[in-house]
Amino acid sequence: MGPKKMSAKGSAEKKRRMMSMKLKQEIIKKYERGVRVSDLAKEYDRSTSTICTILKQKELLKVITPAKGIKIISKLRTSVHEEMERLLLVWLMEKQLTGETVTKSIICEKAQEIYGDLVEQTPGTSMDETSKESFKASRGWFDNFKKRSGIHSVVRDSEASSAGEKSAKAFIETFAKLVEDEAYIPQQVFNCDETGLFWKKMPRRTYITAEEKSMPGHKPMKDRLTLALCANASGDCKIKPLLVYHSENPRAFKSHKIIKEKLQVMWRANPKAWVTRELFVQWVNLVFGPAVKKYLSENNLPLKALLVLDNAPAHSPNLTEDILYEFNFIKVLYLPPNTTPILQPMDQQVISDFKKLFMKQLFRQCFEITESTNLTLQEFWKEHYNIVTCLKIIDMAWQGTTRRTLNSAWRKLWPEVVSESDFEGFKPEVPVVEEIVSLGKSMGLEVNEEDIDDLIGKHIEELTTEELKELQQQQQHMEVFQEINEEEPEVDQVISTSKIL
Structure with a gap:
């Protein structure tokens, strides 16, 4: 035999x-x-x-710190368990790369959510094998997941919040001493922070959103980009943002003959649409350094600057060593772990206000187009609203972010420099969210303030299971952003581009 x-x-x-x-x-x-x-x-x-x-997957793998003594995953589990943990790791890396704090309870809650979604989305599976009740994000599971994935460098303990408060208090004193010793003034002190933007999302209850979800091949993560926003404490110097998208050369760039060097953002690309250390260093040397040097010179200010950053992985702890010699007047100061939501100026309403302004400009664009042309809202959204239009709206939103907003953001870290007087002849205006709702209703959309607040929250970015799947898929197919058939589709122009842009 x-x-x-x-x-x-x-x-x-x-x-x-x-x-x-x-x-x-x-x-x-x-x-x-x-x-x-x-x-x-x-x-x-x-x-x-x-x-x-x-x-x-090197960018993702490089930021993981393996747990000591753990070599491989040895326990066989269901495919749903495996997929849940893969998506959870994508989510965790996303959190780390944006500098967000995650605790055990937050991770366990997200794991349970992802698992439940996967069970509902997996047809023909055995309920005994994949029912929601068959998985509990217990302490045992969490400890084993930490060992399997090596996420010790990502997770904060349950006392992170109280520790963050103590660290924040100590850092405020350290910051105040540094400012006094080095004689920094508000014009010389800058803060930069990254944020994700789902630039082609409408509020969840609009018919455009419902229609998009039913469209074959709709990929929500392809509508995502990352922005790095930066300004000084006086609010009168806004730096050109760094923008990272999944495509180096979107088809809309070709059809509109876009020259990237002339954009109002520094355009960079990778399949994850993440700000990496390499891209951040490029932005510092090519954009931030020259802009700050020019600004200080034009305002007859001493040639020195302080850049305050959080400890996100994109912000290398050795950033000073990577700054070109001609910009060695720039000093870098890092916020302590767990203090970003407490102290970081850009997190103190600046990014949120920017996104509200983005939505207002987007709704206004939609309203003006539908009023002045024969396009319906759906036609404009599907056939004409592309990344080129989005860039113009981003620029309007960033230019519309006021000195008052940018200066007030330093109230917690540097309260002495926050002006109580009105900037730019400031007068009370209709709240931005109310304007968005009014524009939406003018176009026949079912939308209220809660919908807008929810959408702004999504921009601040809690990724759904479907979005995590899409992001994971992009990570596994890095060449996809270079292929023509994955670019934004070129469409026949119903009306002239000048009337849209």
């Missing part, structure tokens, strides 16, 4: 060899030092496709 044939399933299980996080990071380091993929495959006895898969 000949030898028994191994089943295809058995063969696949035998060939599947788990790799530790440490080993993956070792491969990434060697690749970045110039070792070829084929040589890495031979050295580690893996296929080139396996090595490529690791390299595709």
Whole structure:
């Protein structure tokens, strides 16, 4: 009798060899030092496709700190459990890259939510195997997940909030002493922070949103970009934002003959639409440094500046070493962990107000187009509202962010410099949200203030399970943003571009 044939399933299980996080990071380091993929495959006895898969996820893997002593995932579980943890890790990395604090309870709540969504979205599965009740985000599960994924560097303990308050109080004193010792004035002190923007989302109850969700191939994460906004404490110097999108050359750029160097943002791209350390350093040297130097010179101010940052991974702790010599007048100061929501100026209503202004300008654009042309709102939204139009609206929203707003944002960190007098002849205006609602109703949309607040909250970005799936898919297919068929579709112009833009 000949030898028994191994089943295809058995063969696949035998060939599947788990790799530790440490080993993956070792491969990434060697690749970045110039070792070829084929040589890495031979050295580690893996296929080139396996090595490529690791390299595709290198930005995500590089920020993970492996738990000591944990080599591989050894316990077999259902595919729903595995998918939930993969999506949860994407969510965690997103939180870390934006500098947000996550605790055990927040992670467990998100894990339960993702698992429940996956159960509902998985047809034909056994209820005994995948019912919501079959998974509890317990302490045991959490401890094992930390070991499997190595997320120790991401998670804050349950006392993070109280620790953050103490750290914030101490930092305010440190900051005050530094400002006094170095004689900084508000014009010389800057803050920068990143935020995600779902630029093509309408409030959840509008018919455009409902129609989009039913459209074949609708990919919500492709409507996402990341912005880095920066201004000084006096509020009179706004720096050109860094914008990161999933596509280097969207089709709309070609059809509108856009020259990226002339945009009102520094345009960069990667499949995750994330601000990475490399991109942030580029922005500091190509945009921030020259703009601050010019501003200080034109205002006859001493050539020195302080840039206050949170400890997001994109903000390298060695950033000063990467700044060009001609900008060595820039000093970098980092907020302590867990203090970002308490102290960071851009988080003190600036980003939220910017997004409200963005929505107001977007609604106004929709209203003016539908009033002045023969386009319906749906036609404008589907056929004419593209990333080029979005960039113009971003610029209007950023230019519309007032000195009063930017200066007031320093009230917690540097209260002495916040002016109580009105800027720019400030007069009370109709709240922005009310304006958005009024414009929406003028276009026949079912929308109220709660819908707008909810949408602004989404912009601040709590990713849904579907959005996490899309983001994971983009991470696994890094070449997708370069392919023409994945770009924004080119459409026939019903009316002239000048009437739209």
